[in-house]
Amino acid sequence: LDGFDLKTYKTSAAGYQRLLPVVRNCRKAILNSCDLTEKSCEIVASALQSSNSPLRDLDLSNNNLGDSGVKLLCAGLMSPNCKLQRLGLGWCNLTDGCCDVLASVLHSPHSELRDLELRDNELQDSGVRALSAGLEDPHCKLERLGLSGCRVTHRGCDSLASALCSNPSHLRELDLRYNHPGDSGVRALSAAKLDTLTLLVDHGGENRTKPGPRKYGCQLTLDPN
Template sequence: MKTVLSCNLRELGLSNFTLQDSVVEVLSTGLGSQHCKLEILRLPFCRVTEEGCDSLASALTSNPSHLRELDLSYNHPGDSGVKMLSATMEDPDCRLKINIDHNDECWVKLELLKKYACDLTLDPNTANKHLSLSEGNRVVRYEIEEQPYPDHPERFYDAFQVLCREGLTERHYWETESTDDVVLGVTYKGIKRKGSISNDFVIGHNDKSWCMEYKTHFCHNGADIKVHPFRNPSRHRIGVYLDWPAGTLSFYTVFSDTLTHMYTFHTTFTEPLYPAFGLVNCYPCSVSLCQVE
């Protein structure tokens, strides 16, 4: 790492790598070298704490003239880390701009979210006819054979999707367990249920809905953000935290009572949001609503 920074490299992005402070310390050693010409360093989602910020601040003090952009969003610098980095910008030779946004979302504790846990049930009137509901309408599975559901104006006909009964405002948290090939999200009730244009009714592909696709993509109205896949058992929990008043929708992996932030949408919500699920046409594709304890 130090050798890389001693060359003529101008830009380095390490987003979503779990570097932690020990690796950031090595990185900072190279950054402080007079031979380092790096101008842009991006470290979002790298689990950097105030200890790592201390190392970075020391490096920037040693070599203040080159780095002009430092992205530490979605980390945990703490107040002291922010102060240390901000102090480096007081140097007249420093041209640095620092991004430290959204760190609270990344490091929220599971215990804090549990107080917003909500009970959700799947709405059979919205379920596509190839989806079966069970266990008190808390589990949905794809079925090859159509289910004997009656026609209903709220039913999805051209996509294997289902909504929950509950329309949510305020703050809410829920968890799901699923196979990898699913879509998890939220939507306004007014999303179309069928039509010739798939984007009108597919969750996450219009201005009425937001989603996580296949645990690697986050989609809304044509925007598609890809994140690095994570390593966990094939069936594991995803936590979703909706802060409706603040306009945020956050997704986390939940493993051994530990939250790992995946992505957060930032917007302004104007209507109640309905948790939504999409499945692919293969067996055994399924989603379960979990009891949050």
């Protein structure tokens, strides 16, 4: 099976759970916005650990997985049988509490992960610092990292810049839109990056450090005319 989109099956959350084992037999699994939870991650992790797992592209975005769910998922990601190359975890209610184990995946010699999307999670600078420890490892093969809307400031950018200096060979795109890197954060990243790295820092500002959807708010002024 080349692709499996769980949303095409109009069913309940329990029905989605029963369909999940299908991911064992597909190359691309689109599981976003399906009311999946921590329990779902056990099933997916088991699929990733299965012998000759064909799964290469997995989108779990917009599900309430939480840090505990991602930690379960990482057990599968670190399996020698796992050949996953792209993982989408945007809007999954994650915090810095899952970043150490994600970093362990990045520096695992077995990991084939090339694209990691973490947008719109509350990772903050502490989470980015933990991820950077994985990025700087020579085993890390990541080519794209999505951190849009993760409440990152210049401190997180400094950690990323240090990681890029240590291991500059693979990363091709770093998405830091809707964060607050400030001038110093952008300077640090610009000084560290290779010519081959695309750095995205649009729509930054201090309001991007606010939690939840408030980071996307804007101030309106009334025109008396």
